[in-house]
Amino acid sequence: MHPPAINGTVSAHLTRSLVAAVAASRTGGLARLPDLGAEVLANDMARVSTSSLLTVWENLVLAEPRTLIGPLILEGAPIGAFGLWDYLATSGPTLRESLAQAVNLIAVIGDPAAEKLVVEEGRGRFTVRHATGSWGPDVVEAVDLFALSLFLTRARWATGRDIVASRVTVTHRPPRRSQELARLFGTDRIHFGAPYNSISFTEDDVRVPLPRAQPGVERILAQHAELVLAASRPVLGWLDRFRAVLTEAFRDGTVSLENVACRLAVSPRTLQRRLAEHDTTWREQTESVRHEHILDLLRSTDLPLRAVAGRVGYSDVRVLRRAVLRWSGKTPGELRKAVAVDRVG
Known part of the structure:
Protein backbone atom coordinates (compact mmCIF):
# COMPACT_ATOMS: atom_id res chain seq x y z
CA MET A 1 0.00 0.00 0.00
CA HIS A 2 1.49 3.34 -1.01
CA PRO A 3 1.64 6.33 1.41
CA PRO A 4 -1.39 8.64 0.89
CA ALA A 5 0.98 11.65 0.78
CA ILE A 6 2.11 10.75 -2.75
CA ASN A 7 -1.40 10.86 -4.24
CA GLY A 8 -1.50 13.64 -6.82
CA THR A 9 2.24 13.36 -7.52
CA VAL A 10 4.62 11.56 -9.91
CA SER A 11 8.29 10.62 -9.75
CA ALA A 12 11.12 12.98 -10.63
CA HIS A 13 12.44 10.31 -13.04
CA LEU A 14 9.29 10.35 -15.16
CA THR A 15 9.04 14.14 -15.08
CA ARG A 16 12.71 14.58 -15.96
CA SER A 17 12.37 12.44 -19.09
CA LEU A 18 9.27 14.27 -20.31
CA VAL A 19 10.69 17.73 -19.54
CA ALA A 20 13.76 16.78 -21.60
CA ALA A 21 11.42 15.91 -24.49
CA VAL A 22 9.75 19.32 -24.15
CA ALA A 23 13.16 21.02 -24.24
CA ALA A 24 14.04 19.10 -27.40
CA SER A 25 10.76 20.19 -29.01
CA ARG A 26 11.45 23.84 -28.10
CA THR A 27 7.84 24.53 -27.16
CA GLY A 28 8.77 26.06 -23.78
CA GLY A 29 6.14 27.14 -21.26
CA LEU A 30 7.44 25.33 -18.17
CA ALA A 31 9.67 27.87 -16.42
CA ARG A 32 6.86 29.33 -14.29
CA LEU A 33 6.04 26.03 -12.56
CA PRO A 34 7.64 25.85 -9.09
CA ASP A 35 8.21 22.08 -8.99
CA LEU A 36 9.91 21.73 -12.39
CA GLY A 37 13.18 23.44 -11.51
CA ALA A 38 16.51 21.71 -12.19
CA GLU A 39 17.18 21.19 -8.49
CA VAL A 40 13.84 19.41 -8.05
CA LEU A 41 14.24 17.16 -11.09
CA ALA A 42 17.76 16.21 -9.97
CA ASN A 43 16.37 14.86 -6.67
CA ASP A 44 15.31 11.25 -7.20
CA MET A 45 13.25 11.32 -3.99
CA ALA A 46 11.19 14.33 -5.06
CA ARG A 47 7.57 13.93 -6.09
CA VAL A 48 6.26 16.45 -8.65
CA SER A 49 2.60 17.49 -8.74
CA THR A 50 0.48 15.72 -11.34
CA SER A 51 -0.83 19.14 -12.37
CA SER A 52 2.68 20.22 -13.38
CA LEU A 53 3.18 16.97 -15.29
CA LEU A 54 -0.10 17.65 -17.08
CA THR A 55 1.35 20.96 -18.28
CA VAL A 56 4.39 19.06 -19.57
CA TRP A 57 2.12 16.71 -21.51
CA GLU A 58 0.18 19.64 -22.95
CA ASN A 59 3.44 21.08 -24.29
CA LEU A 60 4.39 17.71 -25.75
CA VAL A 61 1.06 17.31 -27.51
CA LEU A 62 1.52 20.75 -29.05
CA ALA A 63 4.92 19.60 -30.34
CA GLU A 64 3.57 16.35 -31.77
CA PRO A 65 -0.06 16.63 -32.89
CA ARG A 66 -2.26 13.50 -32.82
CA THR A 67 -0.41 12.24 -29.74
CA LEU A 68 2.20 9.85 -31.15
CA ILE A 69 4.66 11.71 -28.96
CA GLY A 70 4.28 9.11 -26.17
CA PRO A 71 5.57 6.07 -28.10
CA LEU A 72 8.11 8.26 -29.92
CA ILE A 73 9.66 9.35 -26.60
CA LEU A 74 10.07 5.73 -25.55
CA GLU A 75 12.01 4.86 -28.70
CA GLY A 76 14.96 6.75 -27.22
CA ALA A 77 14.41 6.02 -23.52
CA PRO A 78 16.88 3.38 -22.27
CA ILE A 79 16.31 1.13 -19.28
CA GLY A 80 16.94 3.24 -16.19
CA ALA A 81 15.42 6.39 -17.68
CA PHE A 82 12.44 5.89 -15.36
CA GLY A 83 14.52 4.90 -12.37
CA LEU A 84 13.65 2.01 -10.07
CA TRP A 85 10.39 1.25 -11.86
CA ASP A 86 12.29 0.21 -14.99
CA TYR A 87 14.09 -2.50 -13.02
CA LEU A 88 10.92 -3.65 -11.29
CA ALA A 89 9.45 -4.20 -14.76
CA THR A 90 12.39 -6.20 -16.09
CA SER A 91 14.10 -8.14 -13.28
CA GLY A 92 11.69 -10.91 -12.28
CA PRO A 93 12.14 -14.61 -13.09
CA THR A 94 9.67 -14.25 -15.99
CA LEU A 95 8.03 -11.42 -17.87
CA ARG A 96 4.73 -12.32 -16.21
CA GLU A 97 6.11 -11.76 -12.72
CA SER A 98 8.04 -8.64 -13.75
CA LEU A 99 5.08 -6.87 -15.33
CA ALA A 100 2.72 -7.88 -12.52
CA GLN A 101 5.14 -6.38 -9.98
CA ALA A 102 5.51 -3.20 -12.05
CA VAL A 103 1.71 -2.81 -12.12
CA ASN A 104 1.45 -3.39 -8.38
CA LEU A 105 4.10 -0.72 -7.73
CA ILE A 106 3.03 1.84 -10.34
CA ALA A 107 3.21 4.50 -7.59
CA VAL A 108 7.01 4.35 -7.92
CA ILE A 109 6.74 6.18 -11.24
CA GLY A 110 3.21 7.58 -11.59
CA ASP A 111 0.30 9.05 -9.68
CA PRO A 112 -1.55 6.19 -7.96
CA ALA A 113 -4.66 8.38 -7.73
CA ALA A 114 -4.76 8.97 -11.50
CA GLU A 115 -3.19 5.90 -13.16
CA LYS A 116 -5.36 2.79 -13.04
CA LEU A 117 -3.74 -0.50 -14.09
CA VAL A 118 -5.19 -4.01 -14.00
CA VAL A 119 -3.62 -7.34 -14.94
CA GLU A 120 -5.82 -9.98 -16.58
CA GLU A 121 -4.89 -13.54 -17.52
CA GLY A 122 -6.75 -16.11 -19.58
CA ARG A 123 -7.37 -17.41 -23.09
CA GLY A 124 -3.64 -17.76 -23.65
CA ARG A 125 -2.95 -14.05 -22.97
CA PHE A 126 -1.41 -11.87 -20.31
CA THR A 127 -3.04 -8.42 -20.50
CA VAL A 128 -2.35 -5.08 -18.85
CA ARG A 129 -5.26 -2.61 -18.91
CA HIS A 130 -4.65 1.11 -18.45
CA ALA A 131 -6.77 4.21 -17.74
CA THR A 132 -5.71 7.71 -16.72
CA GLY A 133 -7.26 10.97 -15.47
CA ARG A 167 -3.32 -7.62 -29.15
CA VAL A 168 -3.59 -3.88 -28.49
CA THR A 169 -6.86 -2.09 -27.74
CA VAL A 170 -7.23 1.69 -27.63
CA THR A 171 -10.30 3.70 -26.63
CA HIS A 172 -9.42 6.52 -29.04
CA ARG A 173 -9.99 6.83 -32.77
CA PRO A 174 -7.17 5.96 -35.21
CA PRO A 175 -4.56 8.72 -35.52
CA ARG A 176 -3.76 10.19 -38.91
CA ARG A 177 -0.40 8.42 -38.74
CA SER A 178 -1.77 4.98 -37.85
CA GLN A 179 0.88 3.25 -39.99
CA GLU A 180 3.62 4.84 -37.89
CA LEU A 181 1.83 3.77 -34.73
CA ALA A 182 1.73 0.21 -36.09
CA ARG A 183 5.49 0.45 -36.67
CA LEU A 184 6.11 1.71 -33.14
CA PHE A 185 4.06 -1.12 -31.66
CA GLY A 186 5.40 -3.68 -34.12
CA THR A 187 1.93 -4.83 -35.14
CA ASP A 188 -1.14 -3.71 -37.05
CA ARG A 189 -3.36 -5.65 -34.63
CA ILE A 190 -4.44 -2.43 -32.93
CA HIS A 191 -8.16 -2.12 -32.24
CA PHE A 192 -9.36 1.49 -31.98
CA GLY A 193 -12.57 2.69 -30.36
CA ALA A 194 -12.35 -0.15 -27.86
CA PRO A 195 -14.01 -0.11 -24.40
CA TYR A 196 -10.60 0.09 -22.68
CA ASN A 197 -6.88 0.52 -23.34
CA SER A 198 -4.81 -2.64 -23.10
CA ILE A 199 -1.75 -4.49 -24.33
CA SER A 200 -1.61 -8.30 -24.40
CA PHE A 201 1.26 -10.77 -24.64
CA THR A 202 1.07 -14.49 -25.34
CA GLU A 203 1.45 -17.00 -22.51
CA ASP A 204 4.57 -18.31 -24.26
CA ASP A 205 6.22 -14.87 -24.15
CA VAL A 206 5.41 -14.13 -20.51
CA ARG A 207 6.28 -17.51 -18.97
CA VAL A 208 9.73 -18.10 -20.51
CA PRO A 209 12.55 -17.43 -17.97
CA LEU A 210 14.18 -14.04 -18.54
CA PRO A 211 17.82 -14.22 -19.69
CA ARG A 212 19.07 -11.55 -17.25
CA ALA A 213 17.07 -12.71 -14.22
CA GLN A 214 18.94 -13.25 -10.95
CA PRO A 215 17.21 -15.21 -8.17
CA GLY A 216 15.83 -13.01 -5.41
CA VAL A 217 16.55 -9.66 -7.07
CA GLU A 218 12.86 -8.94 -7.64
CA ARG A 219 12.13 -9.26 -3.90
CA ILE A 220 14.99 -6.91 -3.01
CA LEU A 221 13.76 -4.36 -5.56
CA ALA A 222 10.18 -4.57 -4.25
CA GLN A 223 11.39 -3.98 -0.68
CA HIS A 224 13.50 -1.05 -1.85
CA ALA A 225 10.51 0.37 -3.73
CA GLU A 226 8.44 0.39 -0.53
CA LEU A 227 11.24 2.24 1.29
CA VAL A 228 11.55 4.79 -1.53
CA LEU A 229 7.80 5.46 -1.51
CA ALA A 230 7.83 5.90 2.26
CA ALA A 231 10.76 8.35 2.08
CA SER A 232 9.63 10.34 -0.97
CA ARG A 233 8.03 13.73 -0.38
CA PRO A 234 5.94 16.06 -2.57
CA VAL A 235 7.84 19.21 -3.53
CA LEU A 236 4.78 21.37 -2.97
CA GLY A 237 3.13 21.86 0.41
CA TRP A 238 -0.39 20.57 1.01
CA LEU A 239 -2.18 23.81 0.15
CA ASP A 240 -0.11 24.23 -3.04
CA ARG A 241 -0.93 20.65 -4.04
CA PHE A 242 -4.61 21.29 -3.35
CA ARG A 243 -4.53 24.38 -5.56
CA ALA A 244 -2.74 22.42 -8.29
CA VAL A 245 -5.47 19.75 -8.21
CA LEU A 246 -8.18 22.43 -8.19
CA THR A 247 -6.54 24.11 -11.20
CA GLU A 248 -6.50 20.75 -12.97
CA ALA A 249 -10.22 20.35 -12.20
CA PHE A 250 -10.93 23.75 -13.78
CA ARG A 251 -9.05 22.62 -16.89
CA ASP A 252 -11.22 19.57 -17.42
CA GLY A 253 -14.48 21.08 -16.16
CA THR A 254 -14.91 18.86 -13.10
CA VAL A 255 -14.80 21.40 -10.27
CA SER A 256 -16.65 20.13 -7.21
CA LEU A 257 -15.75 19.54 -3.60
CA GLU A 258 -16.37 15.81 -3.99
CA ASN A 259 -14.25 15.45 -7.14
CA VAL A 260 -11.27 17.39 -5.78
CA ALA A 261 -11.44 15.48 -2.49
CA CYS A 262 -11.44 12.21 -4.44
CA ARG A 263 -8.34 13.28 -6.39
CA LEU A 264 -6.57 14.03 -3.11
CA ALA A 265 -7.74 10.68 -1.69
CA VAL A 266 -9.60 12.27 1.25
CA SER A 267 -13.26 12.72 2.16
CA PRO A 268 -14.98 16.07 1.44
CA ARG A 269 -15.26 16.66 5.18
CA THR A 270 -11.54 16.02 5.68
CA LEU A 271 -10.73 18.37 2.79
CA GLN A 272 -12.77 21.15 4.36
CA ARG A 273 -11.08 20.55 7.70
CA ARG A 274 -7.61 20.72 6.12
CA LEU A 275 -8.54 23.99 4.42
CA ALA A 276 -9.71 25.41 7.75
CA GLU A 277 -6.35 24.41 9.26
CA HIS A 278 -4.77 26.64 6.60
CA ASP A 279 -7.14 29.53 7.48
CA THR A 280 -9.08 29.32 4.24
CA THR A 281 -12.24 27.77 2.80
CA TRP A 282 -13.36 25.87 -0.30
CA ARG A 283 -15.22 28.96 -1.55
CA GLU A 284 -12.21 31.28 -1.08
CA GLN A 285 -9.87 28.88 -2.86
CA THR A 286 -12.30 28.22 -5.68
CA GLU A 287 -12.67 31.93 -6.36
CA SER A 288 -8.90 32.51 -6.12
CA VAL A 289 -8.03 29.69 -8.53
CA ARG A 290 -10.87 30.70 -10.86
CA HIS A 291 -9.40 34.21 -10.90
CA GLU A 292 -5.92 32.92 -11.81
CA HIS A 293 -7.34 30.58 -14.46
CA ILE A 294 -9.40 33.35 -16.08
CA LEU A 295 -6.43 35.72 -16.24
CA ASP A 296 -4.25 32.96 -17.69
CA LEU A 297 -6.85 32.17 -20.38
CA LEU A 298 -7.26 35.85 -21.28
CA ARG A 299 -3.52 36.46 -21.48
CA SER A 300 -2.40 33.27 -23.19
CA THR A 301 -5.29 32.32 -25.52
CA ASP A 302 -7.56 33.91 -28.11
CA LEU A 303 -10.63 32.06 -26.88
CA PRO A 304 -13.87 34.02 -27.20
CA LEU A 305 -15.21 35.34 -23.90
CA ARG A 306 -18.13 32.94 -24.01
CA ALA A 307 -15.68 30.01 -24.13
CA VAL A 308 -13.60 31.47 -21.29
CA ALA A 309 -16.72 31.90 -19.18
CA GLY A 310 -17.75 28.30 -19.83
CA ARG A 311 -14.34 26.95 -18.86
CA VAL A 312 -14.43 28.59 -15.45
CA GLY A 313 -18.03 27.76 -14.61
CA TYR A 314 -19.74 31.03 -15.50
CA SER A 315 -22.94 30.72 -17.50
CA ASP A 316 -22.97 34.35 -18.64
CA VAL A 317 -20.28 36.52 -20.24
CA ARG A 318 -21.58 39.48 -18.25
CA VAL A 319 -20.71 37.69 -15.00
CA LEU A 320 -17.21 37.10 -16.38
CA ARG A 321 -16.77 40.77 -17.29
CA ARG A 322 -17.90 41.95 -13.84
CA ALA A 323 -15.59 39.46 -12.09
CA VAL A 324 -12.55 40.46 -14.15
CA LEU A 325 -13.25 44.16 -13.59
CA ARG A 326 -13.61 43.57 -9.84
CA TRP A 327 -10.34 41.59 -9.62
CA SER A 328 -8.12 43.55 -11.96
CA GLY A 329 -9.76 46.96 -12.46
CA LYS A 330 -9.79 46.26 -16.21
CA THR A 331 -12.21 44.69 -18.68
CA PRO A 332 -11.24 41.43 -20.44
CA GLY A 333 -10.63 43.39 -23.63
CA GLU A 334 -8.35 45.87 -21.86
CA LEU A 335 -6.33 43.01 -20.34
CA ARG A 336 -5.82 41.39 -23.72
CA LYS A 337 -4.88 44.70 -25.28
CA ALA A 338 -2.26 45.28 -22.55
CA VAL A 339 -0.76 41.82 -23.20
CA ALA A 340 -0.59 42.53 -26.94
CA VAL A 341 1.20 45.85 -26.30
CA ASP A 342 3.71 44.11 -23.98
CA ARG A 343 4.49 41.50 -26.65
CA VAL A 344 5.09 44.14 -29.28
CA GLY A 345 7.28 46.10 -26.87
Whole structure:
Protein backbone atom coordinates (compact mmCIF):
# COMPACT_ATOMS: atom_id res chain seq x y z
CA MET A 1 0.00 0.00 0.00
CA HIS A 2 1.49 3.34 -1.01
CA PRO A 3 1.64 6.33 1.41
CA PRO A 4 -1.39 8.64 0.89
CA ALA A 5 0.98 11.65 0.78
CA ILE A 6 2.11 10.75 -2.75
CA ASN A 7 -1.40 10.86 -4.24
CA GLY A 8 -1.50 13.64 -6.82
CA THR A 9 2.24 13.36 -7.52
CA VAL A 10 4.62 11.56 -9.91
CA SER A 11 8.29 10.62 -9.75
CA ALA A 12 11.12 12.98 -10.63
CA HIS A 13 12.44 10.31 -13.04
CA LEU A 14 9.29 10.35 -15.16
CA THR A 15 9.04 14.14 -15.08
CA ARG A 16 12.71 14.58 -15.96
CA SER A 17 12.37 12.44 -19.09
CA LEU A 18 9.27 14.27 -20.31
CA VAL A 19 10.69 17.73 -19.54
CA ALA A 20 13.76 16.78 -21.60
CA ALA A 21 11.42 15.91 -24.49
CA VAL A 22 9.75 19.32 -24.15
CA ALA A 23 13.16 21.02 -24.24
CA ALA A 24 14.04 19.10 -27.40
CA SER A 25 10.76 20.19 -29.01
CA ARG A 26 11.45 23.84 -28.10
CA THR A 27 7.84 24.53 -27.16
CA GLY A 28 8.77 26.06 -23.78
CA GLY A 29 6.14 27.14 -21.26
CA LEU A 30 7.44 25.33 -18.17
CA ALA A 31 9.67 27.87 -16.42
CA ARG A 32 6.86 29.33 -14.29
CA LEU A 33 6.04 26.03 -12.56
CA PRO A 34 7.64 25.85 -9.09
CA ASP A 35 8.21 22.08 -8.99
CA LEU A 36 9.91 21.73 -12.39
CA GLY A 37 13.18 23.44 -11.51
CA ALA A 38 16.51 21.71 -12.19
CA GLU A 39 17.18 21.19 -8.49
CA VAL A 40 13.84 19.41 -8.05
CA LEU A 41 14.24 17.16 -11.09
CA ALA A 42 17.76 16.21 -9.97
CA ASN A 43 16.37 14.86 -6.67
CA ASP A 44 15.31 11.25 -7.20
CA MET A 45 13.25 11.32 -3.99
CA ALA A 46 11.19 14.33 -5.06
CA ARG A 47 7.57 13.93 -6.09
CA VAL A 48 6.26 16.45 -8.65
CA SER A 49 2.60 17.49 -8.74
CA THR A 50 0.48 15.72 -11.34
CA SER A 51 -0.83 19.14 -12.37
CA SER A 52 2.68 20.22 -13.38
CA LEU A 53 3.18 16.97 -15.29
CA LEU A 54 -0.10 17.65 -17.08
CA THR A 55 1.35 20.96 -18.28
CA VAL A 56 4.39 19.06 -19.57
CA TRP A 57 2.12 16.71 -21.51
CA GLU A 58 0.18 19.64 -22.95
CA ASN A 59 3.44 21.08 -24.29
CA LEU A 60 4.39 17.71 -25.75
CA VAL A 61 1.06 17.31 -27.51
CA LEU A 62 1.52 20.75 -29.05
CA ALA A 63 4.92 19.60 -30.34
CA GLU A 64 3.57 16.35 -31.77
CA PRO A 65 -0.06 16.63 -32.89
CA ARG A 66 -2.26 13.50 -32.82
CA THR A 67 -0.41 12.24 -29.74
CA LEU A 68 2.20 9.85 -31.15
CA ILE A 69 4.66 11.71 -28.96
CA GLY A 70 4.28 9.11 -26.17
CA PRO A 71 5.57 6.07 -28.10
CA LEU A 72 8.11 8.26 -29.92
CA ILE A 73 9.66 9.35 -26.60
CA LEU A 74 10.07 5.73 -25.55
CA GLU A 75 12.01 4.86 -28.70
CA GLY A 76 14.96 6.75 -27.22
CA ALA A 77 14.41 6.02 -23.52
CA PRO A 78 16.88 3.38 -22.27
CA ILE A 79 16.31 1.13 -19.28
CA GLY A 80 16.94 3.24 -16.19
CA ALA A 81 15.42 6.39 -17.68
CA PHE A 82 12.44 5.89 -15.36
CA GLY A 83 14.52 4.90 -12.37
CA LEU A 84 13.65 2.01 -10.07
CA TRP A 85 10.39 1.25 -11.86
CA ASP A 86 12.29 0.21 -14.99
CA TYR A 87 14.09 -2.50 -13.02
CA LEU A 88 10.92 -3.65 -11.29
CA ALA A 89 9.45 -4.20 -14.76
CA THR A 90 12.39 -6.20 -16.09
CA SER A 91 14.10 -8.14 -13.28
CA GLY A 92 11.69 -10.91 -12.28
CA PRO A 93 12.14 -14.61 -13.09
CA THR A 94 9.67 -14.25 -15.99
CA LEU A 95 8.03 -11.42 -17.87
CA ARG A 96 4.73 -12.32 -16.21
CA GLU A 97 6.11 -11.76 -12.72
CA SER A 98 8.04 -8.64 -13.75
CA LEU A 99 5.08 -6.87 -15.33
CA ALA A 100 2.72 -7.88 -12.52
CA GLN A 101 5.14 -6.38 -9.98
CA ALA A 102 5.51 -3.20 -12.05
CA VAL A 103 1.71 -2.81 -12.12
CA ASN A 104 1.45 -3.39 -8.38
CA LEU A 105 4.10 -0.72 -7.73
CA ILE A 106 3.03 1.84 -10.34
CA ALA A 107 3.21 4.50 -7.59
CA VAL A 108 7.01 4.35 -7.92
CA ILE A 109 6.74 6.18 -11.24
CA GLY A 110 3.21 7.58 -11.59
CA ASP A 111 0.30 9.05 -9.68
CA PRO A 112 -1.55 6.19 -7.96
CA ALA A 113 -4.66 8.38 -7.73
CA ALA A 114 -4.76 8.97 -11.50
CA GLU A 115 -3.19 5.90 -13.16
CA LYS A 116 -5.36 2.79 -13.04
CA LEU A 117 -3.74 -0.50 -14.09
CA VAL A 118 -5.19 -4.01 -14.00
CA VAL A 119 -3.62 -7.34 -14.94
CA GLU A 120 -5.82 -9.98 -16.58
CA GLU A 121 -4.89 -13.54 -17.52
CA GLY A 122 -6.75 -16.11 -19.58
CA ARG A 123 -7.37 -17.41 -23.09
CA GLY A 124 -3.64 -17.76 -23.65
CA ARG A 125 -2.95 -14.05 -22.97
CA PHE A 126 -1.41 -11.87 -20.31
CA THR A 127 -3.04 -8.42 -20.50
CA VAL A 128 -2.35 -5.08 -18.85
CA ARG A 129 -5.26 -2.61 -18.91
CA HIS A 130 -4.65 1.11 -18.45
CA ALA A 131 -6.77 4.21 -17.74
CA THR A 132 -5.71 7.71 -16.72
CA GLY A 133 -7.26 10.97 -15.47
CA SER A 134 -10.13 12.88 -17.12
CA TRP A 135 -7.96 15.53 -18.78
CA GLY A 136 -8.11 17.02 -22.27
CA PRO A 137 -8.71 14.30 -24.90
CA ASP A 138 -5.38 14.83 -26.71
CA VAL A 139 -3.45 14.60 -23.44
CA VAL A 140 -5.36 11.50 -22.30
CA GLU A 141 -4.64 9.82 -25.65
CA ALA A 142 -0.95 10.68 -25.43
CA VAL A 143 -0.69 9.30 -21.88
CA ASP A 144 -2.60 6.12 -22.81
CA LEU A 145 -0.35 5.37 -25.78
CA PHE A 146 2.72 6.20 -23.70
CA ALA A 147 1.68 3.73 -21.00
CA LEU A 148 1.00 0.89 -23.46
CA SER A 149 4.28 1.57 -25.25
CA LEU A 150 6.13 1.68 -21.92
CA PHE A 151 5.06 -1.88 -21.10
CA LEU A 152 5.98 -3.06 -24.60
CA THR A 153 9.46 -1.51 -24.68
CA ARG A 154 10.27 -2.84 -21.19
CA ALA A 155 8.98 -6.30 -22.14
CA ARG A 156 11.29 -6.32 -25.16
CA TRP A 157 14.31 -5.33 -23.09
CA ALA A 158 13.52 -7.90 -20.38
CA THR A 159 13.20 -10.78 -22.84
CA GLY A 160 16.04 -9.67 -25.10
CA ARG A 161 13.72 -10.23 -28.06
CA ASP A 162 11.70 -7.99 -30.34
CA ILE A 163 8.45 -9.50 -29.11
CA VAL A 164 5.17 -8.29 -30.55
CA ALA A 165 1.99 -7.68 -28.61
CA SER A 166 -0.63 -10.29 -29.44
CA ARG A 167 -3.32 -7.62 -29.15
CA VAL A 168 -3.59 -3.88 -28.49
CA THR A 169 -6.86 -2.09 -27.74
CA VAL A 170 -7.23 1.69 -27.63
CA THR A 171 -10.30 3.70 -26.63
CA HIS A 172 -9.42 6.52 -29.04
CA ARG A 173 -9.99 6.83 -32.77
CA PRO A 174 -7.17 5.96 -35.21
CA PRO A 175 -4.56 8.72 -35.52
CA ARG A 176 -3.76 10.19 -38.91
CA ARG A 177 -0.40 8.42 -38.74
CA SER A 178 -1.77 4.98 -37.85
CA GLN A 179 0.88 3.25 -39.99
CA GLU A 180 3.62 4.84 -37.89
CA LEU A 181 1.83 3.77 -34.73
CA ALA A 182 1.73 0.21 -36.09
CA ARG A 183 5.49 0.45 -36.67
CA LEU A 184 6.11 1.71 -33.14
CA PHE A 185 4.06 -1.12 -31.66
CA GLY A 186 5.40 -3.68 -34.12
CA THR A 187 1.93 -4.83 -35.14
CA ASP A 188 -1.14 -3.71 -37.05
CA ARG A 189 -3.36 -5.65 -34.63
CA ILE A 190 -4.44 -2.43 -32.93
CA HIS A 191 -8.16 -2.12 -32.24
CA PHE A 192 -9.36 1.49 -31.98
CA GLY A 193 -12.57 2.69 -30.36
CA ALA A 194 -12.35 -0.15 -27.86
CA PRO A 195 -14.01 -0.11 -24.40
CA TYR A 196 -10.60 0.09 -22.68
CA ASN A 197 -6.88 0.52 -23.34
CA SER A 198 -4.81 -2.64 -23.10
CA ILE A 199 -1.75 -4.49 -24.33
CA SER A 200 -1.61 -8.30 -24.40
CA PHE A 201 1.26 -10.77 -24.64
CA THR A 202 1.07 -14.49 -25.34
CA GLU A 203 1.45 -17.00 -22.51
CA ASP A 204 4.57 -18.31 -24.26
CA ASP A 205 6.22 -14.87 -24.15
CA VAL A 206 5.41 -14.13 -20.51
CA ARG A 207 6.28 -17.51 -18.97
CA VAL A 208 9.73 -18.10 -20.51
CA PRO A 209 12.55 -17.43 -17.97
CA LEU A 210 14.18 -14.04 -18.54
CA PRO A 211 17.82 -14.22 -19.69
CA ARG A 212 19.07 -11.55 -17.25
CA ALA A 213 17.07 -12.71 -14.22
CA GLN A 214 18.94 -13.25 -10.95
CA PRO A 215 17.21 -15.21 -8.17
CA GLY A 216 15.83 -13.01 -5.41
CA VAL A 217 16.55 -9.66 -7.07
CA GLU A 218 12.86 -8.94 -7.64
CA ARG A 219 12.13 -9.26 -3.90
CA ILE A 220 14.99 -6.91 -3.01
CA LEU A 221 13.76 -4.36 -5.56
CA ALA A 222 10.18 -4.57 -4.25
CA GLN A 223 11.39 -3.98 -0.68
CA HIS A 224 13.50 -1.05 -1.85
CA ALA A 225 10.51 0.37 -3.73
CA GLU A 226 8.44 0.39 -0.53
CA LEU A 227 11.24 2.24 1.29
CA VAL A 228 11.55 4.79 -1.53
CA LEU A 229 7.80 5.46 -1.51
CA ALA A 230 7.83 5.90 2.26
CA ALA A 231 10.76 8.35 2.08
CA SER A 232 9.63 10.34 -0.97
CA ARG A 233 8.03 13.73 -0.38
CA PRO A 234 5.94 16.06 -2.57
CA VAL A 235 7.84 19.21 -3.53
CA LEU A 236 4.78 21.37 -2.97
CA GLY A 237 3.13 21.86 0.41
CA TRP A 238 -0.39 20.57 1.01
CA LEU A 239 -2.18 23.81 0.15
CA ASP A 240 -0.11 24.23 -3.04
CA ARG A 241 -0.93 20.65 -4.04
CA PHE A 242 -4.61 21.29 -3.35
CA ARG A 243 -4.53 24.38 -5.56
CA ALA A 244 -2.74 22.42 -8.29
CA VAL A 245 -5.47 19.75 -8.21
CA LEU A 246 -8.18 22.43 -8.19
CA THR A 247 -6.54 24.11 -11.20
CA GLU A 248 -6.50 20.75 -12.97
CA ALA A 249 -10.22 20.35 -12.20
CA PHE A 250 -10.93 23.75 -13.78
CA ARG A 251 -9.05 22.62 -16.89
CA ASP A 252 -11.22 19.57 -17.42
CA GLY A 253 -14.48 21.08 -16.16
CA THR A 254 -14.91 18.86 -13.10
CA VAL A 255 -14.80 21.40 -10.27
CA SER A 256 -16.65 20.13 -7.21
CA LEU A 257 -15.75 19.54 -3.60
CA GLU A 258 -16.37 15.81 -3.99
CA ASN A 259 -14.25 15.45 -7.14
CA VAL A 260 -11.27 17.39 -5.78
CA ALA A 261 -11.44 15.48 -2.49
CA CYS A 262 -11.44 12.21 -4.44
CA ARG A 263 -8.34 13.28 -6.39
CA LEU A 264 -6.57 14.03 -3.11
CA ALA A 265 -7.74 10.68 -1.69
CA VAL A 266 -9.60 12.27 1.25
CA SER A 267 -13.26 12.72 2.16
CA PRO A 268 -14.98 16.07 1.44
CA ARG A 269 -15.26 16.66 5.18
CA THR A 270 -11.54 16.02 5.68
CA LEU A 271 -10.73 18.37 2.79
CA GLN A 272 -12.77 21.15 4.36
CA ARG A 273 -11.08 20.55 7.70
CA ARG A 274 -7.61 20.72 6.12
CA LEU A 275 -8.54 23.99 4.42
CA ALA A 276 -9.71 25.41 7.75
CA GLU A 277 -6.35 24.41 9.26
CA HIS A 278 -4.77 26.64 6.60
CA ASP A 279 -7.14 29.53 7.48
CA THR A 280 -9.08 29.32 4.24
CA THR A 281 -12.24 27.77 2.80
CA TRP A 282 -13.36 25.87 -0.30
CA ARG A 283 -15.22 28.96 -1.55
CA GLU A 284 -12.21 31.28 -1.08
CA GLN A 285 -9.87 28.88 -2.86
CA THR A 286 -12.30 28.22 -5.68
CA GLU A 287 -12.67 31.93 -6.36
CA SER A 288 -8.90 32.51 -6.12
CA VAL A 289 -8.03 29.69 -8.53
CA ARG A 290 -10.87 30.70 -10.86
CA HIS A 291 -9.40 34.21 -10.90
CA GLU A 292 -5.92 32.92 -11.81
CA HIS A 293 -7.34 30.58 -14.46
CA ILE A 294 -9.40 33.35 -16.08
CA LEU A 295 -6.43 35.72 -16.24
CA ASP A 296 -4.25 32.96 -17.69
CA LEU A 297 -6.85 32.17 -20.38
CA LEU A 298 -7.26 35.85 -21.28
CA ARG A 299 -3.52 36.46 -21.48
CA SER A 300 -2.40 33.27 -23.19
CA THR A 301 -5.29 32.32 -25.52
CA ASP A 302 -7.56 33.91 -28.11
CA LEU A 303 -10.63 32.06 -26.88
CA PRO A 304 -13.87 34.02 -27.20
CA LEU A 305 -15.21 35.34 -23.90
CA ARG A 306 -18.13 32.94 -24.01
CA ALA A 307 -15.68 30.01 -24.13
CA VAL A 308 -13.60 31.47 -21.29
CA ALA A 309 -16.72 31.90 -19.18
CA GLY A 310 -17.75 28.30 -19.83
CA ARG A 311 -14.34 26.95 -18.86
CA VAL A 312 -14.43 28.59 -15.45
CA GLY A 313 -18.03 27.76 -14.61
CA TYR A 314 -19.74 31.03 -15.50
CA SER A 315 -22.94 30.72 -17.50
CA ASP A 316 -22.97 34.35 -18.64
CA VAL A 317 -20.28 36.52 -20.24
CA ARG A 318 -21.58 39.48 -18.25
CA VAL A 319 -20.71 37.69 -15.00
CA LEU A 320 -17.21 37.10 -16.38
CA ARG A 321 -16.77 40.77 -17.29
CA ARG A 322 -17.90 41.95 -13.84
CA ALA A 323 -15.59 39.46 -12.09
CA VAL A 324 -12.55 40.46 -14.15
CA LEU A 325 -13.25 44.16 -13.59
CA ARG A 326 -13.61 43.57 -9.84
CA TRP A 327 -10.34 41.59 -9.62
CA SER A 328 -8.12 43.55 -11.96
CA GLY A 329 -9.76 46.96 -12.46
CA LYS A 330 -9.79 46.26 -16.21
CA THR A 331 -12.21 44.69 -18.68
CA PRO A 332 -11.24 41.43 -20.44
CA GLY A 333 -10.63 43.39 -23.63
CA GLU A 334 -8.35 45.87 -21.86
CA LEU A 335 -6.33 43.01 -20.34
CA ARG A 336 -5.82 41.39 -23.72
CA LYS A 337 -4.88 44.70 -25.28
CA ALA A 338 -2.26 45.28 -22.55
CA VAL A 339 -0.76 41.82 -23.20
CA ALA A 340 -0.59 42.53 -26.94
CA VAL A 341 1.20 45.85 -26.30
CA ASP A 342 3.71 44.11 -23.98
CA ARG A 343 4.49 41.50 -26.65
CA VAL A 344 5.09 44.14 -29.28
CA GLY A 345 7.28 46.10 -26.87
